[in-house]
Amino acid sequence: MMNSSENTNTIFQKGERAPADYFTGTVWFNNLVPADEVLNTQIGNVIFEPGARNYWHTHPGGQILIATAGVGYYQEKGKPVQILHAGDVVKISPDIVHWHGASPDSTFTHIAVNSNTQNGIVHWLDKVTDEEYLEGSA
Amino acid sequence: MMNSSENTNTIFQKGERAPADYFTGTVWFNNLVPADEVLNTQIGNVIFEPGARNYWHTHPGGQILIATAGVGYYQEKGKPVQILHAGDVVKISPDIVHWHGASPDSTFTHIAVNSNTQNGIVHWLDKVTDEEYLEGSA
Numbered sequence: 001m002m003n004s005s006e007n008t009n010t011i012f013q014k015g016e017r018a019p020a021d022y023f024t025g026t027v028w029f030n031n032l033v034p035a036d037e038v039l040n041t042q043i044g045n046v047i048f049e050p051g052a053r054n055y056w057h058t059h060p061g062g063q064i065l066i067a068t069a070g071v072g073y074y075q076e077k078g079k080p081v082q083i084l085h086a087g088d089v090v091k092i093s094p095d096i097v098h099w100h101g102a103s104p105d106s107t108f109t110h111i112a113v114n115s116n117t118q119n120g121i122v123h124w125l126d127k128v129t130d131e132e133y134l135e136g137s138a
Numbered sequence: 139m140m141n142s143s144e145n146t147n148t149i150f151q152k153g154e155r156a157p158a159d160y161f162t163g164t165v166w167f168n169n170l171v172p173a174d175e176v177l178n179t180q181i182g183n184v185i186f187e188p189g190a191r192n193y194w195h196t197h198p199g200g201q202i203l204i205a206t207a208g209v210g211y212y213q214e215k216g217k218p219v220q221i222l223h224a225g226d227v228v229k230i231s232p233d234i235v236h237w238h239g240a241s242p243d244s245t246f247t248h249i250a251v252n253s254n255t256q257n258g259i260v261h262w263l264d265k266v267t268d269e270e271y272l273e274g275s276a
Contacts, residue, residue: 011225039200041253062177115179
């Protein structure tokens with residue numbers, strides 16, 4: 001297992017534990033920019049400990065992920081898992097069903113930019129099962 | 139003078155030189171997320187070498203700066219210069235006249251998130267004079 005501390009971008013505070021209702025494993029969320037009606041943008045720093053991930057979900061206004069440390073997974077429904085490293089950027093169009101998280105052996109940190117928040121921020125769906133998750137490491 | 143390499147976040151490629159028409163000194167720009175009509179968001183990584191800064195300008199859709207390395211300056215017209223360090227976030231409402239850049243002795247890196255790009259991205263104004271710039275280090 002890789003050393004977690006080497007895979008955590010330490011620019012930001014860890015923030016709060018993300019809710020177990022929508023996340024599997026240990027995830028830390030720092031709400032850097034809460035949504036408002038002027039910028040219509042919400043930005044959070046998210047740290048996924050090894051094996052942790054969020055549930056399947058959509059963003060009514062879309063989302064951009066900026067990977068900043070460690071090795072992560074991103075998957076859109078019906079497509080293969082993408083492996084993410086620091087510096088990778090993922091553009092997610094509105095209403096695309098997807099999930100993201102850490103790989104099994106590395107903490108993963110990304111900045112998440114939610115755009116067009118006047119249309120809503122997130123709709124949570126089903127849990128990502130261990131079977132679905134482990135397809136990424138096959 | 140601080141070592142520039144210690145003050146540059148190396149997650150992203152440096153990108154291209156920013157145009158001398160709107161920037162003073164050496165500035166590198168990596169257009170991580172070009173604007174489109176779906177996400178309405180443009181994101182760039184910007185590296186200002188010591189003393190470098192942009193011209194006074196406004197964003198019709200607003201902007202969010204996320205400082206990631208080094209020591210920088212941010213100023214809104216008529217207000218004092220703010221000193222920025224890694225982890226600092228600045229929210230800039232639409233049409234606010236402002237500039238940003240490095241401090242005199244440190245490279246400064248930030249991620250710039252331009253929101254509501256359907257309203258436009260940037261309007262450039264006058265150069266930040268040396269006198270205006272040096273007020274920040276007074």
